[in-house]
């Protein structure tokens with residue numbers, strides 16, 4: 001998989017910088033270090049990908065910004081231009097296909113990638129959920145992204161970042177959806193009781209120091225549920241299904257990165273309680289009867305909220321309040 005920006009993306013970047021003016025084939029060939037025939041081949045591929053590139057023999061190539069009949073292709077350039085963040089998404093590694101964006105981001109982080117670097121794939125062949133579960137990742141419809149964070153916290157505080165990411169994802173989704181999303185502890189975002197997004201936090205740490213965290217976020221944007229396996233169809237939804245129309249993946253991705261940056265900054269500047277208050281406004285389990293399935297036991301009781309670290313509090317039938325740090329929450333009768 002190439003790490004370098006592809007020739008096609010470089011051509012689009014140069015044509016965009018020209019603001020609709022023509023760039024000669026000779027200039028493109030010189031700037032990219034490829035032949036003029038190769039430039040022409042890439043222009044043909046760009047047209048196929050949906051860009052309107054005009055070729056004029058005497059002037060060269062220009063990009064039309066008016067022909068918006070088809071949406072702009074989903075790629076790093078489109079996401080990057082118009083992104084209003086200071087660091088999240090400033091460096092984008094975009095792939096048409098990957099095994100898992102989390103796995104790729106962890107490799108990049110180990111090699112020293114900056115905080116805020118993101119990985120996006122249009123399709124994941126081995127998208128990961130928690131504890132070895134699978135994340136369905138069809139091509140052309142959703143967002144699969146991983147964000148590298150270097151928060152300078154101790155490992156026991158890392159759980160808090162799941163809450164930070166959940167607020168960010170819920171807030172981004174809320175901007176596109178008439179219905180207010182709900183967070184299901186610890187990492188699910190639901191609309192009308194169905195899962196629209198999931199978060200997978202993975203950490204590389206020493207005993208007392210986090211080297212990096214990869215925040216993996218999967219959001220169902222325009223996914224057609226009828227194409228999903230029946231078990232997923234029953235429990236999942238997408239933004240387009242909930243909103244009733246197609247949503248631009250480019251715009252949604254930019255919105256998500258802005259929300260992630262906003263809540264990550266609030267976490268470091270205002271502290272975790274501030275984030276937790278926002279998170280609680282999306283949380284609907286408090287006071288409800290829930291079943292929590294953990295690694296080796298299942299507990300049932302009334303949800304008594306979350307504590308100051310983000311752990312779930314469960315009042316079991318004996319009256320005792322148990323503190324739960326991992327597991328899956330099920331509601332009798334939906335969230």
Ligand code: BT5
Nearest residue numbers: 100101102127128129130133135136145198199216218236
């Ligand atoms: C999650 O796990 O919800 C975390 C999902 C994180 C996915 C992102 S995509 C980008 C990044 N790269 C990765 O490889 N992963 C991250 P968990 O709570 O364990 O939920 C997994 C369960 O959700 C599965 O067992 C299914 O029941 C269900 N599921 C799978 N695909 C789904 C989808 N597309 N939409 C809704 N539910 C899904």
